[in-house]
Amino acid sequence: MKESLHVVCPRCTSVNRVDALRLMNHPVCGKCSAELLPGKPLEVGGDAFEKHITRSDLPVVVDFWAPWCGPCRMMAPAFETAARKLASSARFLKVNTEREQALAARYGIRSIPTVVIFKGGRERARRSGAMDAASLVRWVEQFTD
Incomplete structure (x- = not known):
């Protein structure tokens, strides 16, 4: 692992440099x-x-989800659980495909929910369909090294 990592602030989207050893210590945005x-x-x-x-x-x-999608709503708590468990090793984002249709089209989202893992700006993995928290955590951990 690198000595320091770039982490985007969830509030102001500033890019912060964080010592990799301090990721577990609740780092805060410098801005x-x-x-x-x-x-x-x-x-x-x-x-x-x-x-x-x-x-x-x-x-x-x-x-990638939509408010009218039953499986999306069913998976939402599992996605939140996975985000808590993997907070210091991955960033979890939700994209509402109803509001962000151009973004969904750009990434070829044809069914929802679809979960995509990006690393280094590139898509690394994709799965469609609802997952439980344990399955989601196991799947994501394959890409967090």
């Missing part, structure tokens, strides 16, 4: 003092989405 790794999914769109996937050294786990 706005928000907790950098809050342990919960962030609802994002457009520019914030781009910044998180391209500027963060942490893997970024994205749930």
Whole structure:
């Protein structure tokens, strides 16, 4: 692992450099003092989405979902649990495909929920369909090294 990592602030989207050994110690943003790794999914769109996937050294786990989707609503608590468990090793984002149709189209989202893992700005893995928390954590851990 690198000595320091770039982490995008969930509030102001500033890019922060954080010592890798301090990721477990609740680091805060140097610009706005928000907790950098809050342990919960962030609802994002457009520019914030781009910044998180391209500027963060942490893997970024994205749930493409819609409010009318039953399986999406069913998986939401599992996604939150996984975000808590993996707070210091991955960033969890939620993209509402109803509001962010262009983003969903750009990434070829054809069914929801679809979970995509980005690392280094590139897509590394994708799964469609609801997952329970344990399965989601196991799947994400494959990409957090």
